[in-house]
Amino acid sequence: MQEELRVVGKRVPVKENFDKVQGKADYCATITLPGMLVGKLLHSPHAHARVVSVDTSRAEGLQGVKAVVTKKDDPRKIFTWNVMTYQLPDGEPQDQYIFDDVVRYVGEPVAAVAAVNEEIAKKAVDLIEVEYDVLPAVFSVEDAVKKGAPRVHDTAENNIGAPPTPVFCYGDVEKDFSESDTIVEGVFSTSKQSQAGLENAGCVAEWRNGRLTVWSQAQLPHMTKRMIAQALDIPESTVRVIQPFAGTGFGAGTDLCPEPYACLLTMKAGAPVKVALTRSEDLRMRFTREHIVRVEMKMGVKKDGTPMALKAKYTGDAGAYMGKILSGCGVALASNITEYEFKSMYQEIEAIYTHHLACGAMRGFGGMQSTFAREILVDEVCEKIGMNPIEFRKKYHRGVGGLGWFPDTKISSCGLDACLDVGAERIGWKGKWQGWGAKKEGIRRRGVGVAAMGWLSGAQPMLLEHTNATLKFNSDGTCTLIGSPGLLGQGVLAAHCQIAAEVLGIDYDDVRPLTPQDTDITGFDIGTHASRGCYCIGRAVEKAAQQARELFLERASKKLGVAADALDIKERRIFCKDDPEKGIEFREIAQDTIYSFGKDCRQITVNATIEPTEFAPPWQAGFAEVEVDTETGVVEVIKMIIAHDIGRAINPTVVEGQLEGGQLQGIGFALFEDIIISSENGVNLTDSFNKYKIASMLDCPDHEALLVELGDPTGPFSAKSCGESGIFLQAPAIANAIYDAVGIRLRDVPMTPERVLAALKNKSSTQTN
Amino acid sequence: MLFRALSPFSYWEAKSISEANEILFSNGKKAALLAGGCSLFPQMKNGLTKPEVIVNITTIEGLRFIEGNRDEGLRIGSLATLRDGEKSPALRQDYGSLFDAITQIASVQVKNMGTIVGNITEGTPASDVATILTALGAKVKIVGLGEDKIVPLDSFYVHVRKTILEPGEMITEILVPPLPDGTRTAFLNLAKTKEDPAKVNVGVLTRVVDGVCEEARIAVGAVAPVIIRAKKAEAILQGEKPEPSLIAKAAEAARDDKGVRPITDIRSTAAYRKEMVEVLTRRALHKTFQITTH
Numbered sequence A: 001m002q003e004e005l006r007v008v009g010k011r012v013p014v015k016e017n018f019d020k021v022q023g024k025a026d027y028c029a030t031i032t033l034p035g036m037l038v039g040k041l042l043h044s045p046h047a048h049a050r051v052v053s054v055d056t057s058r059a060e061g062l063q064g065v066k067a068v069v070t071k072k073d074d075p076r077k078i079f080t081w082n083v084m085t086y087q088l089p090d091g092e093p094q095d096q097y098i099f100d101d102v103v104r105y106v107g108e109p110v111a112a113v114a115a116v117n118e119e120i121a122k123k124a125v126d127l128i129e130v131e132y133d134v135l136p137a138v139f140s141v142e143d144a145v146k147k148g149a150p151r152v153h154d155t156a157e158n159n160i161g162a163p164p165t166p167v168f169c170y171g172d173v174e175k176d177f178s179e180s181d182t183i184v185e186g187v188f189s190t191s192k193q194s195q196a197g198l199e200n201a202g203c204v205a206e207w208r209n210g211r212l213t214v215w216s217q218a219q220l221p222h223m224t225k226r227m228i229a230q231a232l233d234i235p236e237s238t239v240r241v242i243q244p245f246a247g248t249g250f251g252a253g254t255d256l257c258p259e260p261y262a263c264l265l266t267m268k269a270g271a272p273v274k275v276a277l278t279r280s281e282d283l284r285m286r287f288t289r290e291h292i293v294r295v296e297m298k299m300g301v302k303k304d305g306t307p308m309a310l311k312a313k314y315t316g317d318a319g320a321y322m323g324k325i326l327s328g329c330g331v332a333l334a335s336n337i338t339e340y341e342f343k344s345m346y347q348e349i350e351a352i353y354t355h356h357l358a359c360g361a362m363r364g365f366g367g368m369q370s371t372f373a374r375e376i377l378v379d380e381v382c383e384k385i386g387m388n389p390i391e392f393r394k395k396y397h398r399g400v401g402g403l404g405w406f407p408d409t410k411i412s413s414c415g416l417d418a419c420l421d422v423g424a425e426r427i428g429w430k431g432k433w434q435g436w437g438a439k440k441e442g443i444r445r446r447g448v449g450v451a452a453m454g455w456l457s458g459a460q461p462m463l464l465e466h467t468n469a470t471l472k473f474n475s476d477g478t479c480t481l482i483g484s485p486g487l488l489g490q491g492v493l494a495a496h497c498q499i500a501a502e503v504l505g506i507d508y509d510d511v512r513p514l515t516p517q518d519t520d521i522t523g524f525d526i527g528t529h530a531s532r533g534c535y536c537i538g539r540a541v542e543k544a545a546q547q548a549r550e551l552f553l554e555r556a557s558k559k560l561g562v563a564a565d566a567l568d569i570k571e572r573r574i575f576c577k578d579d580p581e582k583g584i585e586f587r588e589i590a591q592d593t594i595y596s597f598g599k600d601c602r603q604i605t606v607n608a609t610i611e612p613t614e615f616a617p618p619w620q621a622g623f624a625e626v627e628v629d630t631e632t633g634v635v636e637v638i639k640m641i642i643a644h645d646i647g648r649a650i651n652p653t654v655v656e657g658q659l660e661g662g663q664l665q666g667i668g669f670a671l672f673e674d675i676i677i678s679s680e681n682g683v684n685l686t687d688s689f690n691k692y693k694i695a696s697m698l699d700c701p702d703h704e705a706l707l708v709e710l711g712d713p714t715g716p717f718s719a720k721s722c723g724e725s726g727i728f729l730q731a732p733a734i735a736n737a738i739y740d741a742v743g744i745r746l747r748d749v750p751m752t753p754e755r756v757l758a759a760l761k762n763k764s765s766t767q768t769n
Numbered sequence B: 001m002l003f004r005a006l007s008p009f010s011y012w013e014a015k016s017i018s019e020a021n022e023i024l025f026s027n028g029k030k031a032a033l034l035a036g037g038c039s040l041f042p043q044m045k046n047g048l049t050k051p052e053v054i055v056n057i058t059t060i061e062g063l064r065f066i067e068g069n070r071d072e073g074l075r076i077g078s079l080a081t082l083r084d085g086e087k088s089p090a091l092r093q094d095y096g097s098l099f100d101a102i103t104q105i106a107s108v109q110v111k112n113m114g115t116i117v118g119n120i121t122e123g124t125p126a127s128d129v130a131t132i133l134t135a136l137g138a139k140v141k142i143v144g145l146g147e148d149k150i151v152p153l154d155s156f157y158v159h160v161r162k163t164i165l166e167p168g169e170m171i172t173e174i175l176v177p178p179l180p181d182g183t184r185t186a187f188l189n190l191a192k193t194k195e196d197p198a199k200v201n202v203g204v205l206t207r208v209v210d211g212v213c214e215e216a217r218i219a220v221g222a223v224a225p226v227i228i229r230a231k232k233a234e235a236i237l238q239g240e241k242p243e244p245s246l247i248a249k250a251a252e253a254a255r256d257d258k259g260v261r262p263i264t265d266i267r268s269t270a271a272y273r274k275e276m277v278e279v280l281t282r283r284a285l286h287k288t289f290q291i292t293t294h
Ligand SMILES: Cc1cc2nc3c(=O)[nH]c(=O)nc-3n(C[C@H](O)[C@H](O)[C@H](O)COP(=O)(O)OP(=O)(O)OC[C@H]3O[C@@H](n4cnc5c(N)ncnc54)[C@H](O)[C@@H]3O)c2cc1C
Pocket: B032, B033, B034, B035, B036, B037, B038, B039, B040, B041, B078, B082, B104, B105, B106, B107, B110, B113, B114, B115, B116, B117, B118, B119, B120, B121, B122, B126, B127, B128, B129, B130, B165, B169, B170, B171, B172, B195, B196, B197, B198
């Protein structure tokens, strides 16, 4: 760590926010191009049907319609909306066509129209006549695996997308269970949450002179480019992805959505096409959170709490396509390894096709689900052995050098103890937690609960995390930072600029991030997922800045006649460490690189590549205080505290913002967010914000996100991640607090009043029996 | 650039009640009256209703008022907004339960635009405002081309989004009766989030004279196609001393009222709603009878 930091750690404003608050930032929703057409999709009303014929003649005949595309226009290259698939050497399963012969969920596109305006496009969509051969459909994983169940894909027998597969197991769980003094287990279920971005899914595509430019909300622009090229069967270099600001994210941009349709339309119409979904379409067809519908988990410990064995199985409801269900289950499994020092673990994953909308990814990918199950079971174990749940967590979490998520990875830092301490202090655990079995009276009862987790800062070394960052300097000593993190409002560009400025000894204002981002300009980057933006991309920025710094010092050393290593840069000035009076303005050197009349022109442009390998988990402790109304089942969150081990907050305001936003989504996940799909016909019954409820400010309880900054030896300026972390611990901490208040163990998310009340009744009836 | 094309309609701004009546009458079922538009516009955008003629009544003068007090009763003009209600001292001081029902509506934008009359005319059984007004014994004044009518709210609704209003008619005001001494009222509801419509709501009015319950009115919303009165429960309380055990019995009777036939939907289950009728009724009665519980 540097002794004194001038830019890193400061609450400088996020640069793009000035445009945003003035309404001047461009989004896919706001982009217009000359001659741009409006694209509209025709969706299947059936959950499962063979598309016998699509008659587009009447639509094509409508004045103002410029193109209609159907499966006839699809080059029929198998692909997947999951653009992350190529982060693994063998990729994830691919099972989609742009238009297939069969539709597999209500809302799946069957045709698309481009017309001069939306009204005509909508009319044209209504004029398309589709003959369906409606087939029986299946809406739950339980039904899907039954003998004779309707098949979602001909190739998947019994609808098994992936059979139960053990991954990353170690030790002998059966032996360790037999040596355990206490064993607890449970079957948990979680919901299909929506990312619910403010901006609906949308894109603009333009086919011109043999090149396809796509304005997309992609979080991973470079891999989006590759996948679009594959689906359209054109060379990757013909595709250019531009990312304006995205009014969504939270994982939504890790999958394609309207892009393939917009591309087919522009290629046929020869004019740019915008496809912007309505909220209803967005909720019906944008891939949702990885739907790990069932988690079975069992753990055994010794009398003193020593963790012995953990066994778990994660069942994914893939929906109609594999999307990210396998990686989602995989992450549930992998992230479960790191938290506690179990002697042995056996975990498996499976995925089953149903006629639901498929899943992509959402903040807290997979880890939400395993954390929920594990942290509740830990609470149960603690009660059984009579141990304070904070003490258990402190005593048995893995620490530095311990096993990371992936075999052979080692934890580089761990601030969980401090998180547990400051969180407990802030919630007032000492006064509020009255020990196990404390008697509570009254209709409304209060309780407190704790939960903990360790997450990641990029999915290396398991996944490819290749990142490039470029700094290009101007003659006035400022520079452009060219990177490709995906612009989802996460504020990470501020951190990148801070890192560069700190290394270079220049000001925050001197570093300008490139926006919009354009794959023709930016170097390859995986993009944003797995909370990697600050840690991984930040390291590439740090490296580029160090290289540039050296180049500046070299040049200054010639000018000043002093060895480069005797020089330092601070506050835009290069000076001799021994004789600070002697020096030269950074700007003067910059000027000389570009306007050098001594035949020494060389604009300083450096590119740095990073392939991180270290495993730098941020840790977190969550504390909930709730009040349960035993007559209505309503759970009121009185206070929610999370204490987060960030390593170092490059920009504390941005980190807090990420964590606080996560808190709201986490409370929604815990208490009410739920996509409800009819089990009769597969229709999404919650296809508007009137029906799919997310938390508003009024639903936001008293809450705080506390930062623990103990550093990490591998991160840029010792930072770790925070992008996803805010969302994990509300559900398990609230569940544990509910138990403390009223003695019921909930195993299903969302924990609605209806479920709370049912559990309370169940408890009182088993007590009286 | 994105829009949802509405079906074409002609648009009128009425200058007087009688002008509104005439345009509405001559266009019959094709016409819709527009106040704040908070429920009319979403319905048009979703294609649930396709009026060919829209008559804006916000251009009529003299309809935006809230007047009166608990001794004289309250008059709410048809253009008084929910926000006007929230700010009205008469509501806050004398009709606290009506204030409660209005103020808990989460969206300030809706409260600024939406009228109190529009809220109750929309005809959703989940309306918080209509439930408490039903309990308060409110009546609506209906003005059409014929004789003016004054109709109690509990005979105003026919079905979900169906009222007794005939083509050409509009409501000009709501009349809330005075609250004689000993009268107390309460409103309670339950919803998924702060701004979601109620899963179930209950409005209660009781009048106690010399320790005896002389009058009880219990209205329950979101448990049937229209807001219902729990008359059996009311009868249990009538003429009796409001003891906790009697209140408990009344609350159970409200739950078991044959009018309470809730459905299961995305917001809740039939069983939960039914059970909550009891809990909310009991709690509301405890409130009006000033019985403290824990
Ligand atoms: C986001 C949101 C949240 C809401 N939350 C709640 C809530 O928590 N609790 C609650 O009770 N309500 C709630 N509402 C309902 C809201 O209060 C009503 O939509 C609003 O008050 C309607 O009034 P308006 O003036 O906008 O009516 P409009 O939309 O203009 O009219 C509604 C209907 O009433 C008719 N109408 C209006 N005025 C008259 C009249 N004078 N005579 C005859 N017919 C008339 C119209 O023709 C139309 O059919 C909510 C609404 C929204 C959009």
